[in-house]
Amino acid sequence: MITAVKNKFLVFLEQREGVVKKASISAWNRAQELAALRGNSVVSGVLAGPADTRQLEGIMAGDGVIYHAKEERLRFYSQEYYARLVEDILKREACTALFFADTVMSRELAPKLSVRLQASLLSGCPVLNSDEDGGCFRPVYSGSFLASFAAARHQQIYILPSRAPAPACFSGGEINVIDCEPQGFATDEVFPVVRQIVMHAGRPDVAEAGIIVAGGRGMGSAEGFVLLEQLASLLGGSVGASRAAVDEGWRPHAEQIGQTGKTVAPALYVACGISGAVQHLAGIGSAGIVVAINSDRHAPIFDVADYGLVGDVHIVLPKLLDLLKEFLKKQ
Amino acid sequence: MNIAVCVCQVPDTASVIGYVDGAMDCSRVNEVMNPYDEYALEEAVLFRERFQGTSVTVFSVASDSAKEVLRKALAMGADSAVLVSCREEVTDPMQTAQELSRAISGFYSGVLPDLVFCGKQSTDFQSAQVPSMLAEMLGMAFVYGVTSLNCSGDLLRIEREIEGGVEYIDVMCPAVLSAEKGLNTPRHTSIRAVMEARKKPFSILPFSLHEKPFVVMTGIEPVARKKKCCIVPDEKELIRILSQACNVL
Numbered sequence: 071m072i073t074a075v076k077n078k079f080l081v082f083l084e085q086r087e088g089v090v091k092k093a094s095i096s097a098w099n100r101a102q103e104l105a106a107l108r109g110n111s112v113v114s115g116v117l118a119g120p121a122d123t124r125q126l127e128g129i130m131a132g133d134g135v136i137y138h139a140k141e142e143r144l145r146f147y148s149q150e151y152y153a154r155l156v157e158d159i160l161k162r163e164a165c166t167a168l169f170f171a172d173t174v175m176s177r178e179l180a181p182k183l184s185v186r187l188q189a190s191l192l193s194g195c196p197v198l199n200s201d202e203d204g205g206c207f208r209p210v211y212s213g214s215f216l217a218s219f220a221a222a223r224h225q226q227i228y229i230l231p232s233r234a235p236a237p238a239c240f241s242g243g244e245i246n247v248i249d250c251e252p253q254g255f256a257t258d259e260v261f262p263v264v265r266q267i268v269m270h271a272g273r274p275d276v277a278e279a280g281i282i283v284a285g286g287r288g289m290g291s292a293e294g295f296v297l298l299e300q301l302a303s304l305l306g307g308s309v310g311a312s313r314a315a316v317d318e319g320w321r322p323h324a325e326q327i328g329q330t331g332k333t334v335a336p337a338l339y340v341a342c343g344i345s346g347a348v349q350h351l352a353g354i355g356s357a358g359i360v361v362a363i364n365s366d367r368h369a370p371i372f373d374v375a376d377y378g379l380v381g382d383v384h385i386v387l388p389k390l391l392d393l394l395k396e397f398l399k400k401q
Numbered sequence: 402m403n404i405a406v407c408v409c410q411v412p413d414t415a416s417v418i419g420y421v422d423g424a425m426d427c428s429r430v431n432e433v434m435n436p437y438d439e440y441a442l443e444e445a446v447l448f449r450e451r452f453q454g455t456s457v458t459v460f461s462v463a464s465d466s467a468k469e470v471l472r473k474a475l476a477m478g479a480d481s482a483v484l485v486s487c488r489e490e491v492t493d494p495m496q497t498a499q500e501l502s503r504a505i506s507g508f509y510s511g512v513l514p515d516l517v518f519c520g521k522q523s524t525d526f527q528s529a530q531v532p533s534m535l536a537e538m539l540g541m542a543f544v545y546g547v548t549s550l551n552c553s554g555d556l557l558r559i560e561r562e563i564e565g566g567v568e569y570i571d572v573m574c575p576a577v578l579s580a581e582k583g584l585n586t587p588r589h590t591s592i593r594a595v596m597e598a599r600k601k602p603f604s605i606l607p608f609s610l611h612e613k614p615f616v617v618m619t620g621i622e623p624v625a626r627k628k629k630c631c632i633v634p635d636e637k638e639l640i641r642i643l644s645q646a647c648n649v650l
Contacts (some may be wrong), residue, residue, distance in 0.1 A: 174564065191615065211525050212524070220617045386636060397644070
């Protein structure tokens with residue numbers, strides 16, 4: 071028996087320098103999860119700019135078609151061209167919902183498209199309702215409340231935050247990549263132009279890291295963070311910082327976690343010398359296992375930690391590093 | 402040069418929001434200007450000081466309690482304020498953007514302002530939707546999360562943080578820019594500035610919205626965040642836990 075397709079999901083696959091972002095693949099996999107829950111649903115993707123799509127084999131769940139606009143002028147992000155491409159595919163395929171990973175790019179594109187398409191935009195939702203109303207739950211007020219939202223329009227756009235742990239990849243699906251020609255490109259229009267991009271070398275961005283070692287005021291100085299750099303590199307993670315450490319000028323704002331920084335969802339979060347102000351906790355609500363190292367047993371960070379070690383970071387961390395190196399040597 | 406700045410009020414993060422009989426209790430909450438909006442406003446005031454003939458107007462869609470926040474904006478250096486007054490706080494970003502768009506178009510008689518500064522997001526709902534929606538409604542260019550801005554003529558040279566790097570963007574006025582932490586250091590207001598702010602033009606517009614919300618908040622409940630923390634005795638035990646319970650080594 072053939073049943074009609076009820077839901078058609080479109081996932082925006084973001085590439086930088088020809089590599090599709092992990093966060094976008096995670097968004098695809100979550101759209102597949104939702105499609106499986108709702109039933110009678112199909113998932114498609116749209117990829118703007120030249121990229122090697124062979125990299126996607128085996129890491130993307132389920133079946134689906136990816137519309138790939140390889141055009142050279144889409145290599146670098148153009149808000150207007152990217153928005154037109156997504157709108158074009160969405161209309162052509164009569165999609166009912168559009169999914170983005172939470173990135174700077176999506177925070178420009180998604181609200182723009184919600185106005186153009188007159189669609190409900192739901193951002194920051196770790197939990198999507200499996201029923202047809204298209205609503206979601208998400209934390210508000212620094213994570214001290216959980217609010218439910220309903221979509222009032224028949225078409226929905228979602229910005230999905232990263233979450234821990236990464237969704238299980240159910241393989242066995244078939245992904246077809248189809249070339250597509252973007253429509254409606256004029257040459258006489260003036261749009262914001264990306265002049266240059268400078269990527270930080272080395273570790274992944276804190277927002278995408280699976281393991282984060284973060285430091286606060288208790289680290290005492292910029293030099294104190296050398297210990298955290300070492301710990302992060304032994305664990306294969308990234309370094310994060312509390313607002314106090316950033317305001318002191320010890321770390322760049324790009325590494326700040328919390329209300330006026332990034333919201334992160336690593337599988338493991340190690341908080342060192344961080345007291346755990348509510349503003350900081352707002353950024354780690356979706357973290358998996360939280361380990362706290364702090365000299366004050368009554369610091370609020372221990373209220374949200376799974377494991378705690380009470381002690382001065384300047385004594386604990388060097389010991390931990392030595393033992394860890396020994397442990398890794400034996401492996 | 403005409404510059405519009407959009408601000409909103411948010412609960413001071415130090416104050417505790419209560420929960421009584423299935424509803425939020427904000428009676429003990431101190432409302433302040435959204436921190437990101439302070440960066441937006443400061444940048445506008447810096448433009449005003451740098452370029453002669455620049456006029457800065459602040460806009461807000463909020464309940465009447467936001468008058469305080471707008472007065473603070475005037476004390477920081479804005480020339481005039483417009484409050485679109487609504488009985489309850491609007492929780493649908495699309496409605497907020499529609500009202501702001503209408504107020505801005507009306508204030509400048511249909512001519513676009515050269516620049517609109519917004520905070521990148523509010524700290525209470527963190528939707529980060531209004532600035533981009535507003536830009537689309539007004540037909541202006543938009544750049545999210547600006548951390549550095551230089552202006553020569555109509556050309557704006559912008560820096561912003563992206564995931565794992567920095568992006569350098571050129572854009573022409575008129576444009577809507579949303580401010581990220583690091584753009585500047587907002588100034589403190591003096592008693593004298595607060596006194597002078599009382600004489601500045603302050604208009605209140607009615608909430609005129611006919612459109613239905615696009616997203617409706619249907620419920621809210623407090624989150625219990627406490628975990629039972631297992632205190633480990635030493636570093637050796639912590640490594641055992643990292644390798645076994647966390648499975649990371």
